[in-house]
Amino acid sequence: MEYNLSENVKPWIPGLCCYTPGQTIEGYTKLASNENNYGPSPKVKEAIRKAAGSVNVYPYRDPELREKIAGYCKCRPGNVITGNGSDESIDLIYKTFKGPVHSVNPTYTEYRIFAEALGERYSYTNLDEGFTFPVEKFIKESKNARILVLCSPNNPTGGVLSEENIRAVLEEGKTTVLDEAYVEFHKRSFTPLVSEYPNLLVLRTFSKAFAIAGLRVGYIVADPEAIKLLDRVKPPFSVNTLALEAAMAALDDQGYMRETVEKIKKDRKRLYNELNKKFKAYKSGSNYILADVAPMRSNDVYEKLLEKKIIVRNLGRFHGFSGEYLRVSVGTTEENERFIDVLKDL
Ligand SMILES: Cc1ncc(COP(=O)(O)O)c(C=O)c1O
Numbered sequence: 001m002e003y004n005l006s007e008n009v010k011p012w013i014p015g016l017c018c019y020t021p022g023q024t025i026e027g028y029t030k031l032a033s034n035e036n037n038y039g040p041s042p043k044v045k046e047a048i049r050k051a052a053g054s055v056n057v058y059p060y061r062d063p064e065l066r067e068k069i070a071g072y073c074k075c076r077p078g079n080v081i082t083g084n085g086s087d088e089s090i091d092l093i094y095k096t097f098k099g100p101v102h103s104v105n106p107t108y109t110e111y112r113i114f115a116e117a118l119g120e121r122y123s124y125t126n127l128d129e130g131f132t133f134p135v136e137k138f139i140k141e142s143k144n145a146r147i148l149v150l151c152s153p154n155n156p157t158g159g160v161l162s163e164e165n166i167r168a169v170l171e172e173g174k175t176t177v178l179d180e181a182y183v184e185f186h187k188r189s190f191t192p193l194v195s196e197y198p199n200l201l202v203l204r205t206f207s208k209a210f211a212i213a214g215l216r217v218g219y220i221v222a223d224p225e226a227i228k229l230l231d232r233v234k235p236p237f238s239v240n241t242l243a244l245e246a247a248m249a250a251l252d253d254q255g256y257m258r259e260t261v262e263k264i265k266k267d268r269k270r271l272y273n274e275l276n277k278k279f280k281a282y283k284s285g286s287n288y289i290l291a292d293v294a295p296m297r298s299n300d301v302y303e304k305l306l307e308k309k310i311i312v313r314n315l316g317r318f319h320g321f322s323g324e325y326l327r328v329s330v331g332t333t334e335e336n337e338r339f340i341d342v343l344k345d346l
Helices: 042-054 062-073 085-096 110-117 135-141 163-170 191-195 224-233 241-252 254-278 298-307 333-344
Strands: 080-083 101-105 122-126 147-151 175-179 200-205 218-222 288-292 313-316 325-329
Touching (some): 042 241, 062 080, 062 241, 080 085, 085 224, 101 110, 101 135, 122 135, 135 163, 147 163, 163 175, 191 200, 191 218, 218 224, 241 254, 254 288, 298 313, 298 325
Parallel strands (some): 101 147, 175 200
Antiparallel strands (some): 200 218, 288 325, 313 325
16 A cells, blocks of 8 residues: 555645644743643532543533533623633634634734644734734734634733724624633623624633633633534534533632632732843733843743743744743742742842
């Protein structure tokens, strides 16, 4: 049998660039993937233990999770679809709606990777100096796109979008994705705009504030007609039994999540001030802080921190921008203090 791999693969696949996850090394302080290092509520762990006995049957409590999410987001269950993390939600939207896709730079790299994996065109508008959102330029440069992707708070800059700018983009009447993965660390969510704008799809996740990134649960809040279409494309069991139970338990104990979020928000200020003494730090509405370490090389700073068993995210350079960037997640208070001690000696 002869099989020619390159003749059978879709022609654009070999040229795709892969997503590089934050490094995880046992015994190291990981401040690289914007996780909630306090971990989930004890009730979530208990729910996972309990559910272990029923993993022989296919997951069946997705409708209940959608109901609980609707309660949390103050919408109807028909406005909600769950997925295997926001990553699946992005993929699902790109499979369901017509491209091309337009977003900003810098932002979460998966917006590009998922689009290109589907053979979809992807373009972007550079954020302004200081990483603010240039709404008019964005609207002008996205004329040929049919899917617009916004992220607030934006990863990796931590910048947040105003309601005015979100509305201005929505008024273009294009499929508009608003990724709110980190919204619990900021203020209010824009999910209520879904009842006004049938073109709005809000992405949310249990990976960040709710601290169950390893279980992979995300969801989309959107107009019920859009949800029905997304449901035609979604694999039926992409959220597994343990993940469903954990997410429901997390929603039943929101007080725990809020307590950890408050600690993270408090420490964010301290981390920002300390980073800003040494480098140029950017104000963040999220659980991470972007720092420009130039004239030092971000890789050198990254390696020095690694020697001290601290892992941050080395982002290097952004296309179209000067500077050398690192992103530091806000960990537990103890982890942040360890980081600050090492930072002072850099
Ligand atoms: C902006 C943004 N959206 C989505 C995700 C992925 O979320 P999930 O774990 O739900 O796939 C991340 C992960 O870092 C992110 O930064």
